[in-house]
Amino acid sequence: MTETDPLSLARDILRAQPFSRLVGADVRAFGDGGATLELPIREELRQQNGFVHGGVLSYAADNALTFAAGTVLGAAVLTAGYSIDYVRPAVGVTLLARAEVLHAGRRQAVVRCELLTVDEDGEETLCALAQGTVRAVG
Amino acid sequence: MTETDPLSLARDILRAQPFSRLVGADVRAFGDGGATLELPIREELRQQNGFVHGGVLSYAADNALTFAAGTVLGAAVLTAGYSIDYVRPAVGVTLLARAEVLHAGRRQAVVRCELLTVDEDGEETLCALAQGTVRAVG
């Protein structure tokens, strides 16, 4: 029965993505035009200088944009494109990708995402910003 | 001695990125304002419908942009930001990210990248396009 709440359904979809399992992402929040993905920062997610790889931030942004749009457009959505601006090197314990739908029509949504790292004291630091368009398919 | 050629140096840098090893990327070409990354498409890189995950395309774009800029700005570079437009679902045997510097000043470069899948007959199909700015650091 608990599988019918939106957060659980979103988690099922994320777990059905082999790449999201490889990266180790989970859904922390899902609903009402917003979605937050969470990734424990581990060695395999870093680049050569010890920071979280930009590709991980990109993955998290892309996926959070899609999930946030999914809360208003339904599950059959795909990200048409997005842009990302890096703010500072990402270090910490956890990476959060917090996305919010700014506008949704029937067939597409414009969504923004903040990428934040969380340190061991729970302090959040902004490390990148993304914005993109997600479309309903089918 | 072979370690001193640019392609070998680029491969060393890529292999020093734990996330690039996790994803399974290699450098196919590097030099003269261009860089091509190559990823064997395996199950772990897919999303729930069997296509290569958008986050993998984003990773490859981000990294190829950075490497291409590195051929003109030196190894100490970071991608300031980029945008990506998805063209079609990505399926195939290999993913290529082919980046080219369109303009480089002393401290920054503007770079474009084509994301292509290659099927078992060697046929290339465009699946996404990216464009971004890379800066020299330090």
Place this chain on the structure above:
Amino acid sequence: MTETDPLSLARDILRAQPFSRLVGADVRAFGDGGATLELPIREELRQQNGFVHGGVLSYAADNALTFAAGTVLGAAVLTAGYSIDYVRPAVGVTLLARAEVLHAGRRQAVVRCELLTVDEDGEETLCALAQGTVRAVG
């Protein structure tokens, strides 16, 4: 003496831009990491279907991003690049471009901008979103 307040200085800079005079833009707010530009919507700013031309929205976004960054980086700044997502056709009496710095280092800032139209009753409607990076120069 009144010329020394930041808003007046920002207006002087905008008026020193021939293109901003051609378009008819003014600065409504300027300071503390934010800037708002205002454009009366007149016939000359439209496209063939009667909506505000996308190029006008782009102009306003680009300039508002630059001015917002100027509040934290100083007057010698230039926009390195930005992306814009259109939300709906723009109609109304006034166009507002409301930009806010999300992060600023010593040499660059990442800024977001909302483009809104205001109708004759003062009601605001979101018509586009932009995000970009602005750099200090000189």
Place this chain on the structure above:
Amino acid sequence: MTETDPLSLARDILRAQPFSRLVGADVRAFGDGGATLELPIREELRQQNGFVHGGVLSYAADNALTFAAGTVLGAAVLTAGYSIDYVRPAVGVTLLARAEVLHAGRRQAVVRCELLTVDEDGEETLCALAQGTVRAVG
């Protein structure tokens, strides 16, 4: 009768845009997935340092992307969003926005655009790059 060739039709559409008349744009080429807009650089298009205003480059990019997509998707198109990276300050006699469709489906196209200035000797200089997605409407 000459009105039926694609270039003439494109010029008619551009001239039906009051903002394009205000800016002074013309269509130089139109067809086969490509479009080139041309703007004589005059005083009214500059910013405070004498360079072509970024908003003019943005206008030209936005419009060229839309027109290029129009060659494959038909006249009823709108630009969903795009990103622009500035390469260098724009000076010269003429501004060209040269756009090319990289991929078109039935309902949308991904398009790139180069912004070039031309000096009095006819020499072209790259000043910005854009990339975006255009959708068919109606």
